[in-house]
Amino acid sequence: MAARTKARKRALELLFEAEQRGVNVGTLLEERLAAxxxxxPLPEYAVxxxxxxxxxxxxxxxxxxxxxxxxxxxxMAAVDRAALRLGTWEIVWNDQVPDEVAIAEAVxxxxxxSTDDSPKFVNGLLARVSEVKATLV
Numbered sequence: 370m371a372a373r374t375k376a377r378k379r380a381l382e383l384l385f386e387a388e389q390r391g392v393n394v395g396t397l398l399e400e401r402l403a404a405x406x407x408x409x410p411l412p413e414y415a416v417x418x419x420x421x422x423x424x425x426x427x428x429x430x431x432x433x434x435x436x437x438x439x440x441x442x443x444x445m446a447a448v449d450r451a452a453l454r455l456g457t458w459e460i461v462w463n464d465q466v467p468d469e470v471a472i473a474e475a476v477x478x479x480x481x482x483s484t485d486d487s488p489k490f491v492n493g494l495l496a497r498v499s500e501v502k503a504t505l506v
Contacts, residue, residue: 373466376414377455377474381482383411383419384451395423421458429457432505436497440490448483449491456495461502468499 383401387394398419401411422429433453434442442450456475459466472495479487498505 372412373414374474374477376412377418377478379411379415380418380422380455381448381451381478383415384422384454385447388447388451394419398423418455418458421462422454425458425462426454428505429454429461432457432461432498432501433494436501437494445490446483446487449479449487452478452483452491453494456491457498460495460499461505468502472496472499 383398384394387397390397398411398416402416405411430442433450437445445453452475455478456471459471459474460468463471472492475495476488476492479491
């Protein structure tokens with residue numbers, strides 16, 4: 370597994386864990402940086418991803434809500450929400466990652482970690498985010 374792919378998975382796990390535990394993502398991130406819970410500390414790109422999502426949280430959620438066509442954030446699976454937030458940040462604010470790669474990586478995450486319908490949903494929503502990203506920055 371490529372380094373950035375692993376980092377995306379770790380970032381998704383952190384976002385998911387924070388939501389499930391009802392704790393602040395930023396606080397959880399700082400705790401994990403200060404005292405890693407595994408032998409391997411969080412990859413630098415995972416930290417960049419989480420911090421990027423945190424910096425643009427409200428815009429990301431507003432964008433996902435606007436373009437999800439009938440799906441509220443609360444109705445989405447938690448793993449899908451996390452993958453969509455990461456993918457949206459990469460598409461809109463990270464010029465080093467091509468949109469197609471960000472979309473494919475988010476889809477791959479939900480293929481292994483979410484429902485059977487999730488890949489199509491995530492792919493469609495992130496494709497729309499890619500189309501409108503110029504209006505978001």
